[in-house]
Amino acid sequence: MSNENKKRVALYTLGCKVNQDETEAIEGLFKDRNYEIVSFENRADVYIINTCTVTHLADRKSRQFIRRAINTNPNALIVVTGCYAQTSADELEKIPGVDLIIGTSGREKIVDVIEEHQKVNMATTFVSDIRKAKDFEELPVDRLIHKTRAYLKVQEGCEQFCTYCIIPYSRGPFRSRSLDNCINEAGRLVDAGFKEIVLTGIHLGAYGIYDEKLSLFDLCKNLLDKTDIKRLRLSSIEPTEINDEIIELMKNDSRFCRHLHIPLQSGDNKILKLMNRPYDAEQFQQLVTKVKQEVPGASITTDFIVGFPGEDDESFANSVELIEKVGFSDIHVFKYSPRKGTPASKYPDQVEASIKEKRSKIISDLATRGFVNFASQFINQTVEVLVEQDVKGICEGHTDNYLPVKFKGKIDKGQIVKVKIKNLEKGFLSGELI
Incomplete structure (x- = not known):
């Protein structure tokens, strides 16, 4: 079929790496059915918006991109999927122009659903009771090879119920x-040319939790032993789920990336309890200290929420103190956003927006200092860099401990090369190709 006769589909992703992984898999399903994939800014026959609902801002952005698609082609089929579609289908149904609403399950049949819908030509909602979901949704992810690292979703769902x-x-x-x-899946991704695979999940550390014979460590060990993967990276893992086995594997197998993204959320025990987080500040600090002692050069990044209800000056000061002690190499800062249906949305002592803004700036400044302190250790050292892009002869990529590096050279994307670090510049290390 010529490109003129192919149906055109455009996809847009909001939110986390899991959403990005799912969008790529959905894109692959359309390519298998001979659709042409076009940029979201272009005119398409079908628009897929994979939404996020982690904050009010995410909801708003989701609605903005829905309307952008409608404005680009009012005659196109507008399909909304993902977390916002799952929790707020009633809101989406009120947006004129939305044709299909598909939650966070059943996406493996999305092309069939769309093509069947086009025969009926009426707005339809496919959102099942996610609380009853039992099976992992199989969405192959090895069809696309235009990126340098592959995200492999291995886990779904969360039962932590942070407030x-x-x-x-x-x-x-x-x-x-x-x-x-x-x-x-990992073997196919390696065969497709990926040097690095990132394991993702909504609650990654819960992998295999209902199978007495399996754990995240077992998965990592098997992937390293049974594939030719060059790098294996974890996306985000809870502090209570980093055990001695995982630390030892990171210490002893150089393919297991020396980088852990461990959500802290708060460094104050009162706030952690209000959040329903299953650890305290002291336990978190002890864990990070152990990882850094056992795995030289390990990078620890985190998520942090400012302005949670009840966060007074003393609570925030405790958080600042812990962050300074830990020495994160990066911090993703979020201003608390009340989510309808969660306990914290009804808590007293909500924090004013101006205070959240001020505290967010303080944590961001700590993040910058933390990066500088950590990255400076690697000046005059030789590191291995996965090349991710080449911009006018300047290659950019990341080390196994997720430090951004730039160097002059002509190296194909996806290759791992050795670089001698010379300088620390704003936001990245620079060096020379060896």
């Missing part, structure tokens, strides 16, 4: 991809 978080209501209970399927 600020809507995700358990949008993603449902724990489900895991089978070990054999994970190994096969």
Whole structure:
């Protein structure tokens, strides 16, 4: 079929790496059915908006991109999927021009649903009760090879029920991809040319939790032993789920990236309890100290929420003190956003927006200092860099401990090369290709 006769589909992703992984898989399903993939800014026959609902801002952005698609082609089929679609289908149904609403399950049949819908030509909602979900949704991710690292989703759902978080209501209970399927998918990704695979999940550390014989460590060990992967990276993992086995694997196998993204959320025990986080500040600090002692050069990044209800000056000061002690190499800062349906949205002592803004700036400044302190250690050292892009002869990429590096050279994307670090510049290290 010529490109003139192909149906055109455009996709846009909001939110986390899991959403990005799912969008790529959905894109692959359309390519298999001979659709032409076009940029979201272009005119298409079908627009897929994969939404996020972690904050009010995410909801607003989702609506903005829905309207952008409608304005680009009022005659196109507008399909909204993802977390916002799962939790707020009633809101989306009120937006003129939205044709299909598909939640966070059943996306493996999305092309069939769309083509069947086009025959009926009426607005339809496919949002099932996610609390009853039992099976891991199989969405192959090895069809696209235009990126340098691959995201392999191995886990779905969350049962932590942090008091600020809507995700358990949008993603449902724990489900895991089978070990054999994970190994096969990883093998296909390696064969497709990827040097690095990032394991993702809504609650990654819960992989295999309902299978007494499986854990995240077992998965990582099997992937390293049974594939030719060059780098294996974890996306985000809770502090209570980093055990001695994972630390030892990171210490002893150079393919297991020396980088852990461990959500802190608050450094104050009172706030952590209000958040329903299953650890205290002291336990968090002890964990990070152990990782850094056992794994030289390990990078620790985190998520942090400012302005949670009840966060007074003393609570915030405790958080600042802990952050300075830990020495994160990066911090993703979020201003608390009340989510309808979560306990924290009804808590007293909500924090004023101006205070959140001020505290967010303080944490961002700490993040910058933390990066400088950590990255400076690697000046005059030789590191291995996964090349991600070449901009006018300047290659850019990341080390295994997720430090951004730039150097002059002509290297194909996806290759891992050695670079001698010379300088620390604003936001990245620079060096010379060896």
